[in-house]
Amino acid sequence: MQRDGRASWRAIADAVGGTVATVTRRGQQLIASGVVRVAAVPALGAHGTYDAFFVRITCRPGMQMAVAEQLIAQPDVRFCTVVTGNYDIMAELVVRGGATHYPQLLEDLQGIDGVAQWRSDLIMHVYKVSFDWGRQLYGERIDQDVAAIEPEEPETCKPEHFDDADLQILAALREDGRETFQRIADGLGMNESSVRRRFERMRAARCVDILTLVPSAALGMGAETLMTVRVAPARLDAVARELARYPFVRYLAAMLDENALLCEVITPAVPELYRFITESLSRLDGVEGWSANMELLYLKRGFIETPWWRGQVAPSR
Template structure:
C-alpha cells in the first residue's frame, strides 16, 4: 500500500502508488479530523476497528500520514508572512532544503521546476527587524545564488484537504477564508507544553500527555478544546496528494487587472483545484497553489479557468517536485524520496 515495487523487490522511493479505496476513505476522514477516534473512523468507513487501526498504523509507517497540532499564527506575537523564491547553485538544492526545513519560521517549502529551485513561505516577527534578520540568515546558506521575496497582503483561501476535483463544481466551504490570529495572552506555559507534544504527534492521547506533564487528563482535554475553539491551535493532517491520485501540484503566480483583483480571487478561491490563494505586495498578483490529477488536468485548469476569467492578464507556474514542509510540519516522505541524491541526508 502506497509504495511501488520495482523488479528487484526494493521500494521505488521516487513516486507514490495510489492507495486503495478503503485507505482513501480513512485518509478522507482523518483529513477532516486528524484526531478522530478510530471507532468513529471505522464506522464512517464501514469497516471494523481492528482493520482501521492496522491501516492507520501502516499509513503512518509508509510515510503517507502524519497528524500534527500546530499553534495558530500570532500565538507568539504579531507576525507577517512572505513568499520567497530561491535559485540554488547546481547540485546544492537538497543541502539548501535541509537547512530550510529545520527553521521554525518556515511554514511551507517545496522543491520546484521552473525559474526557481525552491519556494518557501516565511513567517516572521511583525517588527521591522524580523524580516531583514531572517533574510540575511537564509541568504547566507551555502548554495543559495539568488533570492526574491514578496509580502503576503491577504490570504483568500488555505486548505490541507486533498480531494479529486470534480469538473464544474465549486468549493464554497473553503471561501471566504477567515484568517485566524491568536493573541499570545490566550496561551500559558502549560498550553504551550501541550502543543509541543501534539506538534510532534498530533494523535497523542490526552492521557499520555497528562502523564508526561504531571497534570490531570481532564485538564489537557479542556485546554486542548479551548485552544482549538478559540483559534489558537489547528489540527493538520499531512498526506501526499500523489497517494490519492493527484500528481500535478503546481504553484502559480497570476497577474490580474487591479480593479478585478477581488473578483478574480473570489472565482479562483471557489475552484476545487485551488488549495491556496493569496494576494502579494508586488503588483496585482495572486499566488495560487493548484492540484490536479495530471498535467492534462492542469492544462484544463489553465485553458478553461485562467484563460477565460475576466481580469486575468497572464500567469506563470512552477511544478512542485517534492513538498518539504507544510503548515510548519516537515513532510515525512521527502527525505525518503530524495535518499538517492548524492547530497547526504541528515536526520
C-alpha cells in the same frame, strides 16, 4: 483524517464504511510507515505580530537539496518545496515581530551555501489554506459548480490566548497529533480532563491548526503547481474570492508585487491542470496572465517537515 486529524478510529470507520479494527490497523500502519503525519501547531499570530514573505530561490547547480534541507531546519520557514522553472526552491517565511525584523533573518538565510539568487515578496492577505484537498477523490469535479463551496480562511490567534501549560500541550501534539490526552497528561504531570479541556478551548477559539500531511501521489494526485496569477488591480479581491471556491485550490494569497495572487493548485494529472487553466482561470474577468512552477518535492508544510521526503532523496552530507 484530512478533515479532522484527531478524529477517532470509530468516527473514521463510520465515515468510510469500514470496521473499526480494519480502519485502526490501516491508519496506524500509514502513520508508522511515514506516509501520513498528523501534527497540531499554534495558529498564526499565537506568538505575536508577524509578516509573511513568499521567497523564490535560485541555487548553484547541484545544490538544490542541500539548500532546501537547511531551509526546513529554520523555525521561521512555514513551507518549502523544490520546483521546476526559473527558480529551484519556493518557500514561505513567517517573520515574527513584522517586516522590520526581516533583514536579520535574511542575513542568516541568504548566506546558506548554494544560494545564488533570492527574491521575496510580501504576502498581504491569505484567502485560503486547506489541508482537505483529498475530497477531490470523492466526486468533486474540476468543472463542478463552485458557487456552493465556501472558501476556508486561515485561522489566527493571539499570544494572550495561551499560557505555559497550553504551549506544552501543543508541543506534545506537534510530535504526534493523535497522541492521547491521557499520555500527554501523564507526561506533563496534569490530569487528563484538564488537558482535554484546554485543547478543546484552543480549538474552539481557532488557536490550533491540526495538519494531516500525506504525499499527493499516494492518493493519485500527481500535479501540484504554484501559480503566480496577474490580475487587474480593481479585480484582485473578486478574482481571489472566486478562485478560493475551487476545491483543488489549496492555498491562495494576495502578494504586494505585480497585482498578483499566489495560487497553489493540486490536480490528479496534467490534463486536469490544463482544463483548469483553459476553462476556468483564463476566463475569469480580470485575470491578465500567470507564471507557474510544478512542485517536485515538498519538504515542509504548515511548519512541519513532511515525513516522506528523506526517503525519496538522500540527505546532503
